[in-house]
Amino acid sequence: MMQQFEVIVIGGGFGGMYAVHSLRKAGRKVRGIEAGPRLGGVWYWNKYPGARVDLPSVDYSYAFDDAIQQEWDWTEQFAAQPELLRYIDFVDKKLSISSEFDFNTTVTDALWDPGQKNWIITTKTDNKYQAKYCVFATGPISYPKVPRIDGLDDFKGQIIYSSRWPDCDPDFTKSAVGVIGTGSTGIQIIQSLGPIAKELYVFQRTPSFSMPMRNVKLTTSYMKEVKKHYSGIRDAAWNSAVGGTRPQTTRSFYSLTPEQRQQLLEASWEQGGLAMLGAFRDVLTNKSVNDAVADFVRSKIDEVVDNPEVAEALKPRGYPIFARRPCLDTGYYETYNLPNVHLIDCLKDPIRTISDTAVVNDSGRETQLDYLILATGFDALTGAMTHININGSDGRNLKDVWNDGAYSFLGTMVSGFPNLFMTAGPNGPSVLANLIHTNEVDVDWIVGAIQTAERKGMQCVTVKKACEDEWMSRVHDLTLGSLIPQAKTWWTNSNIPGKKEGLTMFIGGFLEYRKALERAAGQDYKNSLLME
Ligand code: NA7
Numbered sequence: 001m002m003q004q005f006e007v008i009v010i011g012g013g014f015g016g017m018y019a020v021h022s023l024r025k026a027g028r029k030v031r032g033i034e035a036g037p038r039l040g041g042v043w044y045w046n047k048y049p050g051a052r053v054d055l056p057s058v059d060y061s062y063a064f065d066d067a068i069q070q071e072w073d074w075t076e077q078f079a080a081q082p083e084l085l086r087y088i089d090f091v092d093k094k095l096s097i098s099s100e101f102d103f104n105t106t107v108t109d110a111l112w113d114p115g116q117k118n119w120i121i122t123t124k125t126d127n128k129y130q131a132k133y134c135v136f137a138t139g140p141i142s143y144p145k146v147p148r149i150d151g152l153d154d155f156k157g158q159i160i161y162s163s164r165w166p167d168c169d170p171d172f173t174k175s176a177v178g179v180i181g182t183g184s185t186g187i188q189i190i191q192s193l194g195p196i197a198k199e200l201y202v203f204q205r206t207p208s209f210s211m212p213m214r215n216v217k218l219t220t221s222y223m224k225e226v227k228k229h230y231s232g233i234r235d236a237a238w239n240s241a242v243g244g245t246r247p248q249t250t251r252s253f254y255s256l257t258p259e260q261r262q263q264l265l266e267a268s269w270e271q272g273g274l275a276m277l278g279a280f281r282d283v284l285t286n287k288s289v290n291d292a293v294a295d296f297v298r299s300k301i302d303e304v305v306d307n308p309e310v311a312e313a314l315k316p317r318g319y320p321i322f323a324r325r326p327c328l329d330t331g332y333y334e335t336y337n338l339p340n341v342h343l344i345d346c347l348k349d350p351i352r353t354i355s356d357t358a359v360v361n362d363s364g365r366e367t368q369l370d371y372l373i374l375a376t377g378f379d380a381l382t383g384a385m386t387h388i389n390i391n392g393s394d395g396r397n398l399k400d401v402w403n404d405g406a407y408s409f410l411g412t413m414v415s416g417f418p419n420l421f422m423t424a425g426p427n428g429p430s431v432l433a434n435l436i437h438t439n440e441v442d443v444d445w446i447v448g449a450i451q452t453a454e455r456k457g458m459q460c461v462t463v464k465k466a467c468e469d470e471w472m473s474r475v476h477d478l479t480l481g482s483l484i485p486q487a488k489t490w491w492t493n494s495n496i497p498g499k500k501e502g503l504t505m506f507i508g509g510f511l512e513y514r515k516a517l518e519r520a521a522g523q524d525y526k527n528s529l530l531m532e
Contacts (some may be wrong), residue, residue, distance in 0.1 A: 001127065005031045007450065008121050008131040010107050011384075012098075013041020015423035015439035016137035017091065018064065020100050022447045023135075028454075031129065032101035033121070039098050041139055043084045048165040048185070048373075050192030051081035054213060054328040055434055056273070058226050059244035061087065063234045064440055068094060070230070073223045078215045078273075078328070109389040110134055112418060117459045119419065132459075133450055136385055137423045137439070140430045143383030145496060147180065147376040151354035155372055162189060162375040172197040176368060178359055180351070181375030182208055183490075184327040189375055194335035201367050203359060205346045206324075207316040209297050213328035214272025241509030243434030246278055253280040253289040265296045277322055284322055284483050294321040304333040313345040323487035325431075380490040381426045381504060382406045392417035393462075402426075405493075406504040409471050409528070410516060412442055413463040421446040426504040427475050431491070433510040445517045452524050458531040467520070467528045479503045 009019045012034030023030040036044045043051075053060050057079040062068055072090055075083060092098050109122040121129040144163045152159070158170065162185045176199040179190055186202075187210055194200050218226075226233065236245045253261060268275040276297075282289045298315045305311035314333065316324075335341050349361040358366040379387070382402055390398035396416050401407065408414045411428020412421055423442040424435055453461045479485055485503050488494035494501050506513055520528035 003129045005029050005131045007133040008129050009135045011137035012039045014436050017097050019135050019137050019443045021095050022443050033105050034103050035106040037103050040088050045163050048162045050188035074218050111391045133419045135421045138384035140381045141378045143379045145377045145379050154356050155354050156356040157370045160373050175370035177371045178369040179373045186375035187327045187329050187332050191332045191335050194338050194341045200341045203344050207314050208327045209316050209321045210327040210329045210332050212272040213330050239511050243437040243510040248278045252282045290320045306337045310336050310343050319487035320483040323484045324489040379496050405500040405502045409463040409468040415463050415465045415468045418460045418462045429513045430505045453531050460532045462530045475506050478507045
């Protein structure tokens, strides 16, 4: 059966929720499709112990509806996953969004029909939707990476993907638990399970730089103040580089004396969160500055971890600090002082294979396990879309078009794919800024484009190739002065074998991105989009 809508929105996370709400408000006949059983996106799937946002909750929340921000009280500076789901439910209750979604529905194909000028969307169960416009709100970190580890399928204990965590936590108290992966997910799991599991074995390949989160409970009086000042808080976010109120500076490292630098580093460490990233403006452009900040964090690991060999293995080396996603923790390094927590350094002794009961390293070391947790990351930025068969005009397939790296205009449109939009897509600021605010500005831009086309009675909206090329040059040129591409991470697509490496994110900051969106929308989108 073919269901007909004006717009299909794929994805029920923060982006998809706001897209469905806004399109409905604009009078469009819209349907949302979500693979999970409820709204939430990554915050539904990633319900592993310790899952928590590491932007302040007050920032990491919708700005578009004052009633929502006035009524909702955050209880922690950095909200945990259950609170984020409660927030999502609260928003849903206020705006009645879930009624517009089909859940447990996975999209497999999206094919442009040039004759009818609409999209045919097919699901895993062969249901079909027809819609003039298709909005991909599929998220930049949603498609799990399956690690290539020999013997993984032979393991007879339970394998748990962090991003597909079961509804009920297993009882780890009597079990030997292994964790592969020490990115931000692995760190949150390890610090949570260390005190609980009978034995916890951490298989670490690349250590991450982690800084103290210093999370605090938010009191009613604090939230009262926040609510009084929300408009200022949002203004600050709109005009910042990260879409949030994190402190930033124009101060360069060498403008200070060595004592002042040390004091500032100590103060940033004490303050916690991403304070250190905002301490010196040149930390991501000047290698010697970056080295000094990295040395400081490494020295903190020595201060915390009792066993010098373990401390040494935990120290990240060989890539700039903040070039790999920085992590925030609560007692992560302290976890390694527990007698039941064991670090296995897979840089020195790589995982060779997995047997039916154990992880086996090259040295022959066998670690017997009941559970094996894979916190091995995502086919990020593009994976959620390239795993759907998306065909645009002239039969061109998105996966092929992106084979040499994701190419797009503002992370919202791709030339050759008419009436297809993305929220928080590749080559926008993506995960380098507050994703909720990026989704909000993207959705506003998309709804504006659709409304303009409808008002003018147009059938097809495409991005002008020259505008896409110009944007991509800007994205590329900005990366040249940055240390970020020097680290091999999912930020640079290096974590997926065969994926074209490169930084496909706009590092010019959220404010500049917003300005680019505004320019592109000027004069009824005339300068950037072709409407026919
Ligand atoms: P990440 O940051 O990609 O981390 C994945 C980790 O898994 C990382 O330590 C990897 O080591 C490790 N990994 C992946 N494959 C293997 C194999 N085959 N063997 C050993 N170790 C492996 O993902 P996260 O989920 O932590 O974070 C991603 C985002 O999701 C983050 O921004 C959060 O917002 C949520 P490697 O670096 O490849 O040596």
